[in-house]
Amino acid sequence: MQYFKRQQKQQTREQDVQEKSAVNSSKRILIIGGGISGLSAALWCQRQGLQPLIIEQTPRLGGQLHQIHLPLVDYPGFKGTASELLETLVAQISEQDIHYRLGQSIKHIDYKNNVAYTENESLTYSALIMATGNRKRALPQLKPFMGRHVHMTATGVIEQLKHQHIAIIGGGDGAFENALLLAPSVNKVDILIRSGQPRARQYFVEQARRISNISLHYQQKVQYFKDEPTFRGLHLAHSITGEEQRLECDQVIIKCGYTPAQELLPESLLPPENGLQLDDQNIWVIGDVRNPIDPCMSVCIGEAARASREISRYLEPIG
Ligand SMILES: Cc1cc2nc3c(=O)[nH]c(=O)nc-3n(C[C@H](O)[C@H](O)[C@H](O)COP(=O)(O)OP(=O)(O)OC[C@H]3O[C@@H](n4cnc5c(N)ncnc54)[C@H](O)[C@@H]3O)c2cc1C
Structure with missing residues (x-):
């Protein structure tokens, strides 16, 4: 309950801040998906001096973390449940003043002009992080x-x-x-x-x-x-x-598997085998959407850290 109140408060604050100060769009990193990959990427981007904005289609942050009910045993350095981990992540997002929007889905992306569209808004970005995870397969x-x-x-x-x-x-x-x-x-x-x-x-x-x-x-x-x-x-x-x-x-x-949520990716480009950046463009793909066969939270946060560093170098090349 406290968590939801905090989310609502944060959402309102995010909108207020948006109205008062124009985001420096040369540093805006649009993160699609508020699961562990998107949240970690936002924290790392903020540390790099970038301006992350997370868009999450459901009314709450966390993605698949809400589906893990047994205690975590393979997340190094942490003992506890997925909901405790999420609580900490959301608190960090809040402390860092990171902006996010809940209940908004990215419907379409104009990759040529760096604009992503929700149902009623267009969002420009300098770099895009696709952290859309995967969807349950139905029969x-x-x-x-x-x-x-x-x-x-x-x-x-x-x-x-x-x-x-x-x-x-x-x-x-x-x-x-x-x-x-x-x-x-x-x-x-x-x-x-x-x-x-x-x-x-x-x-x-x-x-x-x-x-x-x-x-x-x-x-x-x-x-x-x-x-x-x-x-x-x-x-x-x-x-x-x-x-x-x-x-x-x-x-x-x-529970017959998941399919990666790749609908928003440009048709000609699939997530790279080893790298995270799509074909030298300003698009990074991280977490389960890139790696649906072997999902793992440690991989998600590692890819988030790597993507944010690569983006930082990409936007401010040395020399
Ligand atoms: C039952 C279960 C147990 C697990 N146990 C473990 C474990 O013990 N250890 C471990 O390491 N891993 C475990 N995993 C795997 C781990 O949960 C995932 O690897 C990880 O949570 C994936 O995070 P993600 O952010 O990449 O994707 P997700 O958590 O799927 O998040 C993606 C988010 O993107 C949002 N989204 C998608 N499309 C859009 C759009 N167009 N616009 C806006 N938002 C969008 C979705 O709503 C979602 O919130 C488990 C998974 C399950 C299901």
Whole structure:
């Protein structure tokens, strides 16, 4: 609650400041996305004497940090939860007087003239940091059962799922984290993994293997949901042998991966393999949008630091 109040206050203050003092547009760094990548990039840019402005489409900062519910164990130098980490990050943003806007989405970018457009505003920039993360992939065949038997996440519906048999589709962090959260209160959890091995962090997988009511099923593809008025479970096919089977379950959680939010990138340019800057232009791509296969917060903040330094050199070349 305190966090939201602070966010609202900050939003208002940001608009006041904008009205009073024109931003030195030769140093304005537009950061699209208020997840850990965008927030870290803003902190680093501020330290470089640049003027970051974060645009976040949802009503709150944090991006995927809001989806991590187990304590963090692989973020060096920090012990705690993702929400504690976010609280600290937001406090730092506030202390540094960094400007951000919530609930505004960048819809279009005129790369030639360095202008980005929200629904009702145009924002000029000297350099752009794309930190748009990724989006959840949905399965269209699940639509008829959404909310009643099918959910995009277990959090928020844990009570509804109590004592039931749950199938989780997916083999990444989200799938395993949800399985670990649910296991103590449900009868059984089946994790359906499309490939031969899970993508999730090793310690999630090891924990899940030790819990007796969690089972892992490999090479399982969800064919379709039975077209029946009453939900009866899933129809599966083995992705190598094609062998079909029906999995009886009460509820399904979809955690079948993410797709990078790259819609705003210029069509001809994809994120570089190793570098962060797009083809010598004033565009940097950082975090999960660049690296959706192996998402990691430490990589996000490292890329944020690197991008801000590169931008600083790019805007004020020596000599
Ligand atoms: C369940 C789960 C557990 C995880 N556990 C760990 C862990 O233990 N350790 C670890 O290192 N990593 C973990 N990760 C991965 C980590 O959370 C991500 O790598 C990291 O949070 C990605 O940050 P990001 O800022 O790049 O992207 P995101 O957090 O996805 O942020 C992108 C932001 O951009 C905004 N946005 C997108 N498009 C626009 C637009 N057009 N205009 C304005 N805003 C826009 C989005 O709303 C979003 O807020 C986990 C992830 C999940 C889902």
